[in-house]
Amino acid sequence: MTHGSSGAGQVRLTAVVHGTVQGVGFRYLTARKARELSLAGRAVNRADGTVEVVAEGPDSTVRQLLDWLESDEAPGRVSAVDAAFGPAAGGLGGFHSG
Known part of the structure; x- marks a missing residue:
């Protein structure tokens, strides 16, 4: 996969x-998990204490990341994940946290 495509x-x-x-x-x-899955995107802190994750790649692989986010393997204590899927838009490059 080409990142960002x-x-x-x-x-x-x-x-x-x-x-x-x-x-x-x-x-x-x-x-790190998203890069292991060869996904493009980002994870950023939001002012309300949540983290926004945007990831693009093959449907099944993106769903693996979502499963991980909702699992006990994710760091911290996740109480809920509000997730929405749409068509890939590209332009993300690798996967960044910041």
Whole structure:
């Protein structure tokens, strides 16, 4: 897969992760997991204490990241994940936390 491309079967996940997810390495470990899955995107802290994760790649692989976000393997304490899927838009480059 070419990072940032929007080819057939590519989707974009936009997820807002709630709980104790800031100051616990959540963004760093989410970025590491996403890079392991060869996804493009970002994980950023939001002012309300949540973390927004945007990831693009093959549908099944993006869903693996979502499953991980909702699992006990994710750092901190995730209480809820609001997730929405749409078509890949491209332009994301690798996967960044910041």
